[in-house]
Ligand SMILES: Nc1ncnc2c1ncn2[C@@H]1O[C@H](COP(=O)(O)OP(=O)(O)OP(=O)(O)O)[C@@H](O)[C@H]1O
């Protein structure tokens with residue numbers, strides 16, 4: 152579904168130019184769960200921004216479902232992004248004085264969905280992340296883990312094919328981090344959402360089926376995880392019946 156071919160990314164120009172990606176080749180199948188690791192500055196976020204159609208490669212090709220993303224205009228990329236991708240960031244990026252419900256509805260507002268459709272879809276997404284009953288709380292009234300769940304609900308409310316998460320547990324304690332990882336694992340295993348996640352924490356990467364390591368702007372290693380956490384003899388977490396049907 153996803154293929155990067157010789158992707159480079161240069162920031163800046165002339166003497167200030169910096170090559171963040173130096174020729175990345177990567178193929179990702181639909182339904183995969185990939186942990187992206189590597190030292191700070193190795194190009195992980197740059198690769199994620201490229202994969203999520205937020206940014207264009209300087210050279211090289213990006214094929215998404217056979218479409219050459221590098222050849223698309225900014226508007227075409229935005230359409231592709233809204234249709235297929237969900238994003239979760241380290242800092243949650245929620246609107247402060249806005250309820251969980253309204254935060255989750257936002258991507259649907261951009262799509263021009265009706266109020267009734269938005270409300271129903273947001274309620275389903277919040278239920279899927281275990282936040283039923285918290286719809287009317289603002290971020291300040293929620294814990295860090297709950298705020299990240301709201302951010303994940305916002306990312307899945309549009310039913311993305313690919314969920315991109317850049318250090319989703321970076322601001323959370325260990326217990327909250329594992330809860331978020333179980334949630335991502337469930338979205339992958341039970342709803343079939345392709346998950347690409349950047350993490351610095353080996354414990355969190357263990358949930359993924361595959362680990363891709365970036366070093367100095369290239370893919371240094373790409374290994375399968377034969378025993379992802381969440382499948383390792385641990386019973387699958389219970390999912391509410393309506394959540395398993397996905398969000399409309
Ligand atoms: N917008 C930008 N303009 C100029 N340089 C940039 C820009 N974004 C990233 N870089 C540079 O590109 C390199 C790769 O950055 P990137 O954010 O992809 O690293 P990373 O692997 O995500 O690091 P971290 O683990 O610290 O998040 C860094 O040296 C960074 O300074």
Ligand SMILES: [Mg+2]
Pocket residue numbers: 195196197317
């Ligand atoms: Mg980064």
